Amino acid sequence: MTREPSGPARKAVALAGIVLFAIGLVLAIGGARLAMLGGSLYYVIAGVVLALSGILIFQRRPSGAVLFFAYFIATLIWALTEAGLAYWPLMPRLGIPLVLCVPVLLSLPTIFPGRAGIGRPAVTRTLAGATAVFCVVLIGFAFQPHGMITPDDDAPAAEAGGNLAQPQWDEWRSYAQSPTGVRYSPANQITPDNVDALEVAWTFRTGDVPQFPYADQATPLEVGGVVYTCTPSSQVFALDADSGEPIWHHDPESRTISTHPRCRGVGYFDADTADNLVPRDAAAAGVSMTPAIDERLADASCTQRILLTTNDARLQAIDASTGELCETFGDRGTVDLQLHLDNPEPDWYTATSAPAVFGNLVIVGGWVSDGIHRGAEPSGVVRAFNVETGALVWAWDAGDPDTHGLPEDGEYTHDSPNMWSHPSFDEKLGLLYMPVGGTIPDYWGVGRNPESEKRATSVVAVDIATGHERWVFQTVHHDLWDYDVSPTPALYDIPDGEGGTIPALAQATKMGEIFLLDRRTGKPITEVEEVPVPQTAVPDEHPSPTQPVSTGMPRIGGGSLSETDMWGMTLFDQLACRIKFNELHYKGSYTPTSTQQTLHYPGVLGGMNWGGVSINPTKDYLLVNDIRIGQLVEFLPREEADAFEATHSGGQEEGLDYMPARNTPYGINRERFVSPLGVPCNTPPFGTLTAIDLKTRKIVWQRPMGTVEETGPLGLRTGLPIPLGMPTLGGSMTTQSGLVFYAGTLDFYLRAFDIDTGKEVWKAPLPVGAQATPMTYTSPETSRQYVVVSASGASGSAEVGDYVIAYALPE
Known part of the structure; x- marks a missing residue:
């Protein structure tokens, strides 16, 4: 005799049926929308089947359970077909279906009362328990890194055959350690074997806490036992290298502008050791930008000096011993960088x-707020000044490259591309290598200055003494995506395969491309192909029919997306991302913006951004960190754009990313490509650290960077150390002992990795996140090696601070 199920059992089954029906209904409705857009039919079919199975289970019909398990098997096949065995792509596809198996299994005794096997509670509870345990195990795998590339143990080890373009010091005298931009130190006291013993040696608080979303991005310098660092409001501190105690403090009382208040570092000059790249006498070196400067000589009390660029566009020379301004530099220690720019708004430069x-030159570029008013924005001119006197030695203006001094009409070319990042320098060749940005207003290219167009989004080599152009390599033709070349060019002599070396330049880009060039000529060393790309969807615009693709080097992230690349934490937000993807204007990489929301991938952050690369010569390894987040860009016709700007406080309200682009046919709206939960729509990782062998041009290892510990859906902190791989901002630093240090993740850690394997060998919690590149030095007083990082806030985190922290092995 069959026993009638109890009331609570019937209610539990009814609830399970209702849940299945509700989930199926959501999937069916969303799936129908996706199918109408030409997307996958899976969701609408799965939603209908799941909803029907819910109805039948609610009615306690056996066919409901049969239909559900048919749905689950079909879903498993679909998920494996789309995602293979990759963990993160599988999770949103199978997570909810697997969880739903548990209540359906527990419902079987009520649906099949008295049946042997599936009708026996002990059997179904065991199956349900096993399924629940399997779900927990799968969740546990989330705490392990996935999508890693590991070294090939069978590959024969090759001796490093390259050379640094310039000898390195135990000090850190330049932003990227040396003029070559490689961020490598010969320090070897801290090794993979003892790095786990690192501890905080000293902490300094600057007192200059940035306002969210800005942060201190400074990489300090260290010279002669003194650490020099700067803050977001352009203050400079000199600290004792062993104790962190302040020696002096300089406050330029900079008017911190609202657009980009930050300082990534200062420059250092020593008159006793510096080569005179131009005549030492100011009158012979160039022209005055301040009154009565031409006849002055260097101040003997400022033999060693710190060079600072302030938020309000001043260049200052500071006595490295006292913190006082060098009176004979410029106008009592200051050169006004706004001169000859015809800048209508100080905030624009x-x-x-x-x-x-x-x-004896100081090279200064500048950031131009390039999306406001075409034809009125200041020039992106790059200028070289005599570091002792402040006299202008030469200028390079992409819109007028034949002008190398002051412009004849008194103003440099409006709207010309700028160098807002940091250049590198080859002392033997006498060449300066500049990473050059795009042309205003980035996304609209009609009517641009032809000279600017030839040099925008390029690496440009100029003669260091004169500013005369030697060669140009363009990474993007007619840039319509804001793909500024922002990483510092890295100079390295790579093996030529015949026992010699080639003087090379490695240029990482926002597109995830890495171009390897002969730095003598600008010609590619590795293969570069011109590849056809999508064309425009708006009148008058004429995109380049092809774009250069570095097929001879690995592409890091980037590439074209498809619907199957859409991701979400659950089946629901993955479906939402699929729908959004199919609603967008997107034809693959380099899709130009239209009046329909257009997907740019990579987005404006990259790929590789200003953090740049590092090179370890002991292995010939190029270290690259990247960002993988799409961006949605939309043209608003002028009338609509003006109305939008009038009702949204000039487009500058919190949460808006709007570029008015006045004097063009369109305003420009931008937002990140994320799910309703605020999670990127593309599949993780969203940021990685990669080692590339410059001998073989292949990836040696790659690992996701950072966890969701300090972030999560809807911006909520999860507290979970899940190594999803988060966007990275800031650069890496590597040492002779075989370590790579990195801090610019969204969680609050400084990490060290083994150069051979990419294995994380140490990490230390930071009080807040960091966006700065770490540095290292060996103290001349104690011979102790320190690793230093500035920590004032991670990208996207509202927690900010004012820390400079030094780590060392125990004394």
Whole structure:
């Protein structure tokens, strides 16, 4: 005799049926929308089947359970077909279906009362328990890194055959350690074997806490036992290298502008050791930008000096011993960088990167707020000043490259591409290598200055003494995506395969491309192909029919997306991302913006951004960190754009990313490509660290960077150390002992990795996150090696601070 199920059992089954029906209904409705857009039919079919099975289970019909398990098997096949065995792609596809198996299994005794096997509670509870345990195990795998590339143990080890383009010091005298931009130190006291013993040696608080979303991005310098660092409001501190105690403090009382208040570093000059790249006498070196400067000589009390660019666009020379301004530099220690720019709004021009000091020149570029008013925005001119007197030595203006001094009409070319990042320098060749940005207003290219167009989004080599152009390599033709070349060019002599070396330049880009060039000529060393790309969807615009693709080097992230690349934490937000993807204007990489929301992938952050690369010469390894988040860009016709701007406080309200682009046919709206939960729609990882062998041009290892510990859906902190691989901002640093240090993840850690394997060998919690590149030095007083990082806030985190922290092995 069959026993009638109890009331609570019937209610539990009814609830399970209702849940299945509700989930199926959501999937069916969303799936129908996706199918109408030409997307996958899975969701609408699965939703209908799941909803029907819910109805039948609610009625306690056996066919409901049969239909559910048919749905689950079909879902398993579909998931494996789309995602293979990759963990993160599988999780949103199978997570909810697996969880649903548990209540359906527990419902079987009520649906099949008295049946042997599936009708026996002991059997179904065992199956349900096993399924629940399996779900827990799968969740546990989330705490392990996935999508890693590991070294090939069977590959024969090759001796490093390359050379640094310039000898390195135990000090850290330049923003990227040396003028070559490689961020490598010969320090070897801290090794993979003892790094786990690192501890905080000292902490300094600057007192200058940035306002969210800005942060201190400074990489300090260390010279002669003194650490020099700067803050978001352009203050400079000199600290004792062994104790962190302040020696002096300089406050330029900079008017911190609202757009980009930050300082990535300062420059250092020593008159006793610097080469004179130009005549030492100011009158012979160049022209005055301040009154009565031409006849002055260097101040003997400022033999060693710190060079600072302030938020309000001033260049200052500071006595490295006292913190006082060098009176004979410029106008009592200051050069006004706004001169000859015809800048209508001070906020539209500022220096965001450290001034580059090479020989007796200081090279200064600037960031231009390039999406406001075409034809009225200041020039992106790059200028070289005599580091002792402040006299202008030369200028390079992409819109007028034949002008190398002051412009004849008194103003440099409006809207010309700028160098807002940091250059590098080859002392033997006498060439300066500049990473050059795009042309205003980035996304609309009609009517651009032809000279600017030839040099925008390029690496440009100029003669260090004169500013005369030697060669140009363009990474994007007619840039319509804001793909500024922002990483510092890295100079390295790579093996030529015949026992010699080639003087090379490695240029990482926002597209995830890495171009390996002969730095003598700008010609590619590895293969570069011109590949056809999508064309425009708006009148008058004429995109380049092809774009250069570095097929001879690995592409890091980037590439074209498809619907199957869409991701979400659950089946629901993955479906939402699929729908959004099919609603967008997107034809693959380099899709130009239209009046329909357009997907740019990579987005404006990259790929590789200003953090750049590092090179370890003991292995010939190029270290690259990247960002993988799409961006949605939309043209608003002028009338609509003006109305939008009038009702949204000029487009500058919190949460808006709007570029008015006045004097063009369109305003420009931008947002990140994320799910309703605020999670990127593309599949993780969203940021990685990669080692590339410059001998073989292949990836040696790659690992996701950072966890969701300090972030999560809807911006909520999860507290979970799940190594999903988060966007990275800031650069890496590597040492002779075989370590790679990195801090620019969204969680609050400084990490060290083994150069051979990519294995994380140490990490230390930071009080807040960091966006700065770490540095290292060996103290001349104690011979103790320190690793130093500035920590004032991670990208996207509202927690900010004012820390400079040094780590060392125990004394």
